[in-house]
Amino acid sequence: MIHAETLRAEVDSRFDDYLETLFGLLRQPSISAQGIGVDECAELVTQTLRDAGIDARILTTDGSPVAYGEVGPDDAEFTLLVYGHYDVQPPEPLEEWDSEPFEPTIRNERIYARGVGDNKGQFLGSILAYKLLSELGAAPPIKLKFLIEGEEENGSKNLRAFVNTNRDLLSADAFFAADGPMHPSGRPVVFFGVRGMLAAEVKVRGANRDLHSGNWGGPIPNGAWKLVELLSTMRTPDGRAAIEGFYDGVTPPTEFELKLLEEIPFDEAGTKAHLGITEFDGPADMSYYEKIMFQPTFTIAGINSGYTGAGKKSVIPSEAVVRLESRLVPGQQPDQVLEAIEQHVRMYIPDAEITKLAGQPPSKTSPELPVSRAAVSAMEEAYGVAPVVMPLLGATAPNYVFTDDLGLPAIWTTYANYDEDNHAPNENMTLRAFRDGIVASAVLFQRMAEVDVT
Amino acid sequence: MIHAETLRAEVDSRFDDYLETLFGLLRQPSISAQGIGVDECAELVTQTLRDAGIDARILTTDGSPVAYGEVGPDDAEFTLLVYGHYDVQPPEPLEEWDSEPFEPTIRNERIYARGVGDNKGQFLGSILAYKLLSELGAAPPIKLKFLIEGEEENGSKNLRAFVNTNRDLLSADAFFAADGPMHPSGRPVVFFGVRGMLAAEVKVRGANRDLHSGNWGGPIPNGAWKLVELLSTMRTPDGRAAIEGFYDGVTPPTEFELKLLEEIPFDEAGTKAHLGITEFDGPADMSYYEKIMFQPTFTIAGINSGYTGAGKKSVIPSEAVVRLESRLVPGQQPDQVLEAIEQHVRMYIPDAEITKLAGQPPSKTSPELPVSRAAVSAMEEAYGVAPVVMPLLGATAPNYVFTDDLGLPAIWTTYANYDEDNHAPNENMTLRAFRDGIVASAVLFQRMAEVDVT
Known part of the structure; x- marks a missing residue:
C-alpha cells in the first residue's frame, strides 16, 4: 500500500x-x-x-x-x-x-x-x-x-x-x-x-368557466378556494403530510446514521441569515439534517389560479392547479406515495384531475x-x-x-x-x-x- | 296622463x-x-x-x-x-x-x-x-x-x-x-x-429566494404553504369570511326586499347545468339572490406561486401572492373591510405585503x-x-x-x-x-x- x-x-x-x-x-x-x-x-x-x-x-x-x-x-x-x-x-x-x-x-x-x-x-x-x-x-x-x-x-x-x-x-x-x-x-x-422524488399535478374546478365575480360571486363555487381548502387538509401545523399512508414504510435513520448527522457541521445562524428566515420549517423534534435526509417532504412547487398579472381582473376562477412534490426517503416508493395522495384528494374532491409528472425511488x-x-x-x-x-x-x-x-x-x-x-x-x-x-x-x-x- | x-x-x-x-x-x-x-x-x-x-x-x-x-x-x-x-x-x-x-x-x-x-x-x-x-x-x-x-x-x-x-x-x-x-x-x-368592491393583493414570503427542493426541502419554509395556511384561516366551511370585523355594519335585507328576492325568477337546475356544478357555494341558510345581493363575498380572484408551466421545476417557492376580492353590501366600506383583512393577515404573517388594488362603496x-x-x-x-x-x-x-x-x-x-x-x-x-x-x-x-x- x-x-x-x-x-x-x-x-x-x-x-x-x-x-x-x-x-x-x-x-x-x-x-x-x-x-x-x-x-x-x-x-x-x-x-x-x-x-x-x-x-x-x-x-x-x-x-x-x-x-x-x-x-x-x-x-x-x-x-x-x-x-x-x-x-x-x-x-x-x-x-x-x-x-x-x-x-x-x-x-x-x-x-x-x-x-x-x-x-x-x-x-x-x-x-x-x-x-x-x-x-x-x-x-x-x-x-x-x-x-x-x-x-x-x-x-x-x-x-x-x-x-x-x-x-x-x-x-x-x-x-x-x-x-x-x-x-x-x-x-x-x-x-x-x-432521496427519491414524486412530482404530481392536481387540478380542481369550480364552475365550468371563469365567471364575473360581481354577477355571480356568492353562490358560485371558486376553484381556487376549493384547492386551498383541499391543500389545508393535507399538511399538519408542524409541516408533516396529513395524508393517510404517506409515511408507510418510512425507514428511520439508524443509531449510526443519527450519530453521523450530529457530526455534520451546520451553521444555523448563518443559514438563517443567508435565506432571510427566522424559523425553520418542519417537525421541531427533528434536526436540520434529519429533515433533509430522513423526512419525506410534501411541498407545493407551484400553484396557480385566476389572474395575478398587471392591473386587476374580477373573476371567480374555474380551474386551479397545484404542483405537489415529495422528496422520498428510504422505504418509500413514488407510486405508493402517489396513491396515498390520490386517495386523499378523491376523498375531498372526487373529480379532481391528478397527473404524475415524475418519480424516482430513493x-x-x-x-x-x-x-x-x-x-x-x-x-x-x-x-x-x-x-x-x-x-x-x-x-x-x-x-x-x-x-x-x-x-x-x-x-x-x-x-x-x-x-x-x-x-x-x-x-x-x-x-x-x-x-x-x-x-x-x-x-x-x-x-x-x-x-x-x- | x-x-x-x-x-x-x-x-x-x-x-x-x-x-x-x-x-x-x-x-x-x-x-x-x-x-x-x-x-x-x-x-x-x-x-x-x-x-x-x-x-x-x-x-x-x-x-x-x-x-x-x-x-x-x-x-x-x-x-x-x-x-x-x-x-x-x-x-x-x-x-x-x-x-x-x-x-x-x-x-x-x-x-x-x-x-x-x-x-x-x-x-x-x-x-x-x-x-x-x-x-x-x-x-x-x-x-x-x-x-x-x-x-x-x-x-x-x-x-x-x-x-x-x-x-x-x-x-x-x-x-x-x-x-x-x-x-x-x-x-x-x-x-x-x-354591491361595492374591494380588491387587494397579499404577498407572503418563505425564504428570500427560490430554493432547490431537494437540497433544501424539509427545514426551509415554503411561501406557497404559508399562503395556503393563511388563506385556510380566512374562510369558514360554509363560505363566509372568517375575519373579525369583516361583517361589521352589514345591513341585512328588509322584509320588503326579502319578498322581492323571492319573486325573482330563478332556474336553479338550469343554472347548475349551465355552469357544470352540482352544489352552490355559500351559507345554506341564504337564497341564491340573497347571496348575490346581500352577502359580502370573500373571493380568491387569483393565486400564484412557484412554477406550473410546461415541464416541471423542483423548487421551494419563496414568494406567493393572492388577489383577494370582496363584493360589499350596504353598510360596508372598502377601507373598513381592507383593515379587517389586514389585521387578520398580520396576526398570522406580520411581514406580509398588503396592497389595495381597487375599492368602491356599495x-x-x-x-x-x-x-x-x-x-x-x-x-x-x-x-x-x-x-x-x-x-x-x-x-x-x-x-x-x-x-x-x-x-x-x-x-x-x-x-x-x-x-x-x-x-x-x-x-x-x-x-x-x-x-x-x-x-x-x-x-x-x-x-x-x-x-x-x-
Missing part, C-alpha cells in the same frame, strides 16, 4: 501530463442537452481509458454512447464499478465567462472550463489513479469497471435501460463515483445515497458496511482530515439503478472544490482539488482491495 | 324619424378606451338634446366631455336627473361582426351596431320620450336634467369629481338611468343599487320609496307585465356618487333585449326594445310628476 504523501509527490511529478490529458477532454465540447460533441467526447474518453492501460470500448445506448473500460484480474475477489459522466451543462450565458468555456485556462491556481468540476476532472481522477498505481507497480488486485455515461446533465434518460441490459457486464461488489463539491470547510464529502447504502467504512477511511488518509459523512443527500439521482437494480452498495465522494460553480459560468476546479482527487482514488482503490467481501 | 297604448301608437307613427336620430348617433364612433370620436359624439348628443327642445351644452371634465341638458319649469316640485353614457366599448374583434359596427344595419327586426344597446339606444329613449310628450302637449311638470357622460366604458374615471364640482347644477329629487339587458323572460328589470335605494314604487308601476304599465324588481345588482357601478355624494334615490331600469350582446360583436337592440324604451320613459316621466316628494 502506497501512502497518500508518496502518491501526492508522484502525482506532482507527472502533473503536466495529467493536465494535458484533462485539457484535451475539456477542449472537447460534449453538451448532451444540445447534442454537441457527444460522440467525439465518448471516443476521447475511451482513448483516455486505453492510454491508462484499461481495456476500453464504446457501448451504445438509445441516447449518448457510454465509454466503458475494464482492468484487473478476472479472478479478482473484489470488483468496483466506477461511474462518471463526460457530458456537460450548456455553457450559456457565454458573455459571463471570463475565458472561453471550452478553452481551459489556468488563473489563480484554478482551471476554468465547462465540465472541469462536473464531471471531467473528477472521473479522470480515478482513471489517472489507476494509471499511476500501475506505473508504480502497485495496481490493486481488484477489478475496476469504468462506466462513463454521456447523458447525466440531460436526466440520464437511458441509464436504467442500459444498466439493465448489461447486468452481467456491470456485475460488481460495489459502486463508486466522485461527483459534486466538497464541504464549505474544504473537507471532502462521502455520501451513501439520495436509495441508500449502509454507512456501516466494510466498503463504506473503507471509503471514509480512504478519504481521511487522502486529505489528512476526516470527510463529512452524509448518510443521504436531500436531492435526487438515479442511484437506485445501481443499488436496487444491480444490488450494489454505492459510495459517492466529492473531489471538486466547494466553489466549483458547476452549471454556472466560470466553472472551475482548483489545481489542488484535481491533484487530490487522483490521490484520493488511488488510496481508495488500494483500500478496496483490502475489504473483506466474503 | 297619456297611457302606454296611445304612446306606443304615437311612437310608431314617428318611428322612422327616431331611427334616423339613433342611426346618426350610432354612425359616430365614440370609443373612450381608444380616444376615438368622443368629442364629436358629445356634440352630437348635445344637438340631439336641443332637437328635442332641451336646453343643452357641453361640460368639460378631466376626461371625455359631458353632454348636459335641462328642461322644465324652474319652480318644478320634482327634478329627475337622467343619466346615460354615449361612449361605447371597442368594437374588436372586427372579423366577428356580420356588418360594420359603426354602420347600423337592420336584420330580423334588430338594429346591429356597437353601442346600440349599451347605451345609445337606451338614453336616447328618454330624450325622445320628452320630445314626444312635448309634441303631444303633455310635457310633464317636472324638471329633467340629462347627464350623458363619455367615460362609462372606461371606468367613469372623472365622474365623481365632475358630479361633486357640479353639485348645484345637478341637484335633483331622484336619479334615473336605463342601462343593461332585460330579464331572460323578456320582462324589464328595475334595480335600486349595486349603494342602494329603498324600493319602498314613492319614487321607487312609481318607477316599478311605470314599467308595469309600459310593458304590460310586472318588471323583475331587484333590490341590488351583484356587480359594481359608481352609483354611490349619486346616492351618497348627491343624496339621491337611484332608480335603474333596463330597456335592451336580454340578448343585446353588449361588449361583444354583433351588439344589437330589437326595434321593439327601442320603441318600448321610449314609451317606458314617457310613462315614467309622467308618473314622476305625480310623486309626492314633500
Whole structure:
C-alpha cells in the first residue's frame, strides 16, 4: 500500500501530463442537452481509458454512447464499478465567462472550463489513479469497471435501460463515483445515497368557466378556494403530510446514521441569515439534517389560479392547479406515495384531475458496511482530515439503478472544490482539488482491495 | 296622463324619424378606451338634446366631455336627473361582426351596431320620450336634467369629481338611468343599487429566494404553504369570511326586499347545468339572490406561486401572492373591510405585503320609496307585465356618487333585449326594445310628476 504523501509527490511529478490529458477532454465540447460533441467526447474518453492501460470500448445506448473500460484480474475477489459522466451543462450565458468555456485556462491556481468540476476532472481522477498505481507497480488486485455515461446533465434518460441490459457486464461488489463539491470547510464529502422524488399535478374546478365575480360571486363555487381548502387538509401545523399512508414504510435513520448527522457541521445562524428566515420549517423534534435526509417532504412547487398579472381582473376562477412534490426517503416508493395522495384528494374532491409528472425511488447504502467504512477511511488518509459523512443527500439521482437494480452498495465522494460553480459560468476546479482527487482514488482503490467481501 | 297604448301608437307613427336620430348617433364612433370620436359624439348628443327642445351644452371634465341638458319649469316640485353614457366599448374583434359596427344595419327586426344597446339606444329613449310628450302637449311638470357622460366604458374615471364640482347644477329629487339587458323572460328589470368592491393583493414570503427542493426541502419554509395556511384561516366551511370585523355594519335585507328576492325568477337546475356544478357555494341558510345581493363575498380572484408551466421545476417557492376580492353590501366600506383583512393577515404573517388594488362603496335605494314604487308601476304599465324588481345588482357601478355624494334615490331600469350582446360583436337592440324604451320613459316621466316628494 502506497501512502497518500508518496502518491501526492508522484502525482506532482507527472502533473503536466495529467493536465494535458484533462485539457484535451475539456477542449472537447460534449453538451448532451444540445447534442454537441457527444460522440467525439465518448471516443476521447475511451482513448483516455486505453492510454491508462484499461481495456476500453464504446457501448451504445438509445441516447449518448457510454465509454466503458475494464482492468484487473478476472479472478479478482473484489470488483468496483466506477461511474462518471463526460457530458456537460450548456455553457450559456457565454458573455459571463471570463475565458472561453471550452478553452481551459489556468488563473489563480484554478482551471476554468465547462465540465472541469462536473464531471471531467473528477472521473479522470480515478482513471489517472489507476494509471499511476500501475506505473508504480502497485495496481490493486481488484477489478475496476469504468462506466462513463454521456447523458447525466440531460436526466440520464437511458441509464436504467442500459444498466439493465448489461447486468452481467456491470456485475460488481460495489459502486463508486466522485461527483459534486466538497464541504464549505474544504473537507471532502462521502455520501451513501439520495432521496427519491414524486412530482404530481392536481387540478380542481369550480364552475365550468371563469365567471364575473360581481354577477355571480356568492353562490358560485371558486376553484381556487376549493384547492386551498383541499391543500389545508393535507399538511399538519408542524409541516408533516396529513395524508393517510404517506409515511408507510418510512425507514428511520439508524443509531449510526443519527450519530453521523450530529457530526455534520451546520451553521444555523448563518443559514438563517443567508435565506432571510427566522424559523425553520418542519417537525421541531427533528434536526436540520434529519429533515433533509430522513423526512419525506410534501411541498407545493407551484400553484396557480385566476389572474395575478398587471392591473386587476374580477373573476371567480374555474380551474386551479397545484404542483405537489415529495422528496422520498428510504422505504418509500413514488407510486405508493402517489396513491396515498390520490386517495386523499378523491376523498375531498372526487373529480379532481391528478397527473404524475415524475418519480424516482430513493436509495441508500449502509454507512456501516466494510466498503463504506473503507471509503471514509480512504478519504481521511487522502486529505489528512476526516470527510463529512452524509448518510443521504436531500436531492435526487438515479442511484437506485445501481443499488436496487444491480444490488450494489454505492459510495459517492466529492473531489471538486466547494466553489466549483458547476452549471454556472466560470466553472472551475482548483489545481489542488484535481491533484487530490487522483490521490484520493488511488488510496481508495488500494483500500478496496483490502475489504473483506466474503 | 297619456297611457302606454296611445304612446306606443304615437311612437310608431314617428318611428322612422327616431331611427334616423339613433342611426346618426350610432354612425359616430365614440370609443373612450381608444380616444376615438368622443368629442364629436358629445356634440352630437348635445344637438340631439336641443332637437328635442332641451336646453343643452357641453361640460368639460378631466376626461371625455359631458353632454348636459335641462328642461322644465324652474319652480318644478320634482327634478329627475337622467343619466346615460354615449361612449361605447371597442368594437374588436372586427372579423366577428356580420356588418360594420359603426354602420347600423337592420336584420330580423334588430338594429346591429356597437353601442346600440349599451347605451345609445337606451338614453336616447328618454330624450325622445320628452320630445314626444312635448309634441303631444303633455310635457310633464317636472324638471329633467340629462347627464350623458363619455367615460362609462372606461371606468367613469372623472365622474365623481365632475358630479361633486357640479353639485348645484345637478341637484335633483331622484336619479334615473336605463342601462343593461332585460330579464331572460323578456320582462324589464328595475334595480335600486349595486354591491361595492374591494380588491387587494397579499404577498407572503418563505425564504428570500427560490430554493432547490431537494437540497433544501424539509427545514426551509415554503411561501406557497404559508399562503395556503393563511388563506385556510380566512374562510369558514360554509363560505363566509372568517375575519373579525369583516361583517361589521352589514345591513341585512328588509322584509320588503326579502319578498322581492323571492319573486325573482330563478332556474336553479338550469343554472347548475349551465355552469357544470352540482352544489352552490355559500351559507345554506341564504337564497341564491340573497347571496348575490346581500352577502359580502370573500373571493380568491387569483393565486400564484412557484412554477406550473410546461415541464416541471423542483423548487421551494419563496414568494406567493393572492388577489383577494370582496363584493360589499350596504353598510360596508372598502377601507373598513381592507383593515379587517389586514389585521387578520398580520396576526398570522406580520411581514406580509398588503396592497389595495381597487375599492368602491356599495349603494342602494329603498324600493319602498314613492319614487321607487312609481318607477316599478311605470314599467308595469309600459310593458304590460310586472318588471323583475331587484333590490341590488351583484356587480359594481359608481352609483354611490349619486346616492351618497348627491343624496339621491337611484332608480335603474333596463330597456335592451336580454340578448343585446353588449361588449361583444354583433351588439344589437330589437326595434321593439327601442320603441318600448321610449314609451317606458314617457310613462315614467309622467308618473314622476305625480310623486309626492314633500
